[in-house]
Amino acid sequence: MTSRMRRLRWINWPGLLTMGLLAGAWEAAVRWSLLDYQYLPAPAAIAQGARTLLTSGELIPNVLHTLLVTLIGWSLASAIGIALGLLLGLSPTAYRYSMTSFEVTKAIPPITFVPATLLIFGFSLRMELVIVVYVGVWPVLINTIGGVRGVPVELLDVARMLRMSRYHRVRKLIVPAAIPEIIVGLRLTLSLCLVLAVVAEMVGNPAGLGHALVLAQQALQPEKMFAYVLSAGVLGITLNAVFRSAAAWMLPSPTSGRGGGSP
Amino acid sequence: MKANEQPVAEQASAEDRPQPQPRNTFECRNLSVELRSSGGLACICRSIDFEVREGEFVSIMGRSGSGKTTLLRILGGLLSPTPGSTVRYYSEQVDGPPRGVITVFQNYAASLLPWRTVEKNVALGLEGKVSKDEKAERVAEALAMVSLSKRAKDYPWRLSGGMQQRVQLARALAMRPSVLLLDEPFGALDAMTKTTLQDELLHVYEQTGATVVFVTHDVDEALYLSDRVLILQGDPSTIGESVAVQCSRPRDQIETKQSEGFLTLRRKVYEAIMQGHD
Ligand SMILES: Nc1ncnc2c1ncn2[C@@H]1O[C@H](COP(=O)(O)OP(=O)(O)OP(=O)(O)O)[C@@H](O)[C@H]1O
Ligand SMILES: [Mg+2]
Numbered sequence: 001m002t003s004r005m006r007r008l009r010w011i012n013w014p015g016l017l018t019m020g021l022l023a024g025a026w027e028a029a030v031r032w033s034l035l036d037y038q039y040l041p042a043p044a045a046i047a048q049g050a051r052t053l054l055t056s057g058e059l060i061p062n063v064l065h066t067l068l069v070t071l072i073g074w075s076l077a078s079a080i081g082i083a084l085g086l087l088l089g090l091s092p093t094a095y096r097y098s099m100t101s102f103e104v105t106k107a108i109p110p111i112t113f114v115p116a117t118l119l120i121f122g123f124s125l126r127m128e129l130v131i132v133v134y135v136g137v138w139p140v141l142i143n144t145i146g147g148v149r150g151v152p153v154e155l156l157d158v159a160r161m162l163r164m165s166r167y168h169r170v171r172k173l174i175v176p177a178a179i180p181e182i183i184v185g186l187r188l189t190l191s192l193c194l195v196l197a198v199v200a201e202m203v204g205n206p207a208g209l210g211h212a213l214v215l216a217q218q219a220l221q222p223e224k225m226f227a228y229v230l231s232a233g234v235l236g237i238t239l240n241a242v243f244r245s246a247a248a249w250m251l252p253s254p255t256s257g258r259g260g261g262s263p
Numbered sequence: 264m265k266a267n268e269q270p271v272a273e274q275a276s277a278e279d280r281p282q283p284q285p286r287n288t289f290e291c292r293n294l295s296v297e298l299r300s301s302g303g304l305a306c307i308c309r310s311i312d313f314e315v316r317e318g319e320f321v322s323i324m325g326r327s328g329s330g331k332t333t334l335l336r337i338l339g340g341l342l343s344p345t346p347g348s349t350v351r352y353y354s355e356q357v358d359g360p361p362r363g364v365i366t367v368f369q370n371y372a373a374s375l376l377p378w379r380t381v382e383k384n385v386a387l388g389l390e391g392k393v394s395k396d397e398k399a400e401r402v403a404e405a406l407a408m409v410s411l412s413k414r415a416k417d418y419p420w421r422l423s424g425g426m427q428q429r430v431q432l433a434r435a436l437a438m439r440p441s442v443l444l445l446d447e448p449f450g451a452l453d454a455m456t457k458t459t460l461q462d463e464l465l466h467v468y469e470q471t472g473a474t475v476v477f478v479t480h481d482v483d484e485a486l487y488l489s490d491r492v493l494i495l496q497g498d499p500s501t502i503g504e505s506v507a508v509q510c511s512r513p514r515d516q517i518e519t520k521q522s523e524g525f526l527t528l529r530r531k532v533y534e535a536i537m538q539g540h541d
Binding site: 152154155157158160161162163164165168172173176177179251 | 339340341359360362364365366368370373374376378379387388390391438
């Protein structure tokens with residue numbers, strides 16, 4: 001009972017109220033023709049569109065495709081980002097040799113690679129994955145390097161004082177100390193992967209939410225189109241929430257919810 | 264490098280130590296330290312000479328910023344002095360933490376691993392070095408010594424400052440060190456706990472014959488524990504006074520602190536510290 005109460009308190013009621021009011025205002029504005037565009041539906045119409053998509057069985061396969069690509073891309077990006085980040089964070093030589101290339105590549109907005117990727121890989125799943133992974137690698141990579149290089153000197157002194165071997169130092173001290181920052185990178189990457197999956201589906205791979213969204217637009221079905229937009233949002237929120245609670249469950253820390261610290 | 268291979272000093276009790284004239288555990292000659300500060304290199308201490316004999320309990324006192332922590336870091340091989348200085352651990356030049364020398368750091372909150380429980384923190388230095396059973400035994404023993412057995416499974420950031428400091432002490436004791444470098448280990452404790460841990464430390468010291476270098480701001484504590492109290496004075500600091508404490512061991516919180524000799528020394532140390540102030 002208490003846990004239920006706590007969950008009820010945990011929900012941000014004022015925040016939900018604001019959202020409800022905004023949706024209400026939108027609905028009213030469209031009904032009373034304050035917002036009078038041919039292809040701007042009211043929330044109620046969008047909800048109707050979502051219901052149609054659900055019952056016709058169009059929504060779920062599209063959501064699943066995008067979800068799958070996001071998760072696969074995210075896993076690959078995380079693995080590559082963490083591995084490269086550890087290498088660059090731990091080896092000053094590797095860091096010195098590669099940092100210039102990385103800074104330059106990082107400075108190029110990743111979205112500009114989309115046409116090139118399309119040209120190289122064609123309209124395919126591979127093209128979608130390449131985009132998602134390429135973009136997703138960056139936050140994990142940068143945060144892993146930052147985490148590894150930012151281990152507090154006090155802890156490094158402890159490792160030296162205890163004469164820990166290099167292997168133990170990395171495994172028992174540097175990597176665990178870097179984990180909170182790596183997790184932030186993983187979370188940023190997860191949202192990015194979803195965004196890029198949808199983008200890739202809109203311009204390249206003809207599948208998933210992004211493609212369905214464009215089709216609805218071309219078919220002049222704004223209710224369906226906005227219903228897909230909404231689904232992408234719900235997918236993003238869900239992924240983020242699942243990730244957050246998984247991270248908090250695995251890592252009790254002074255800053256996570258289980259830390260018991262005051263605000 | 265060689266200093267690291269120095270075998271651990273035999274942990275024999277005071278009576279059956281082989282040489283009548285103890286060797287020097289640490290020997291510092293012409294020791295100067297310069298550290299980077301906002302105005303370029305700042306000289307922290309200049310031409311310090313002192314030694315710590317094997318099995319000796321030496322306290323270092325001096326006002327805040329006089330370089331006590333710096334000195335301890337030099338002895339622990341965590342900081343290099345300026346060229347021309349000599350720091351020896353037994354017969355070898357120190358250029359890295361020597362084996363068997365364990366430090367308890369002043370900054371206790373930053374010196375524990377927040378993702379490890381108390382017992383795992385205490386076990387850190389033993390992992391991969393002793394068997395699982397021995398590790399568990401030593402950890403339990405060390406935690407019992409600092410009265411933290413009940414908090415073994417807690418995370419250090421759920422403990423009070425004094426408790427965290429005791430975890431660090433337990434981590435040091437679990438290593439069964441031949442040299443302990445303690446930087447204000449009881450600074451965050453109440454008078455009662457402090458007294459208990461002082462006696463616990465003296466017990467360990469007398470049992471193992473370890474060499475101890477102890478930094479404190481508490482004159483009574485320094486005198487009660489030590490064979491010798493070094494007082495840092497001046498800026499850059501040097502050793503202004505070296506006070507030998509000849510009170511007999513084992514010591515007693517009431518008897519020793521009331522004795523004539525203790526009170527005389529107390530006065531002497533206070534005078535030396537006051538002198539350091541102007
Ligand atoms: N990492 C560092 N880099 C540069 N200067 C430092 C560093 N650590 C300490 N110092 C300087 O060295 C001097 C001595 O510092 P130290 O920490 O040894 O003092 P202390 O005697 O231990 O003081 P306290 O009693 O406050 O702990 C100070 O002037 C300080 O500013
Ligand atoms: Mg200090």
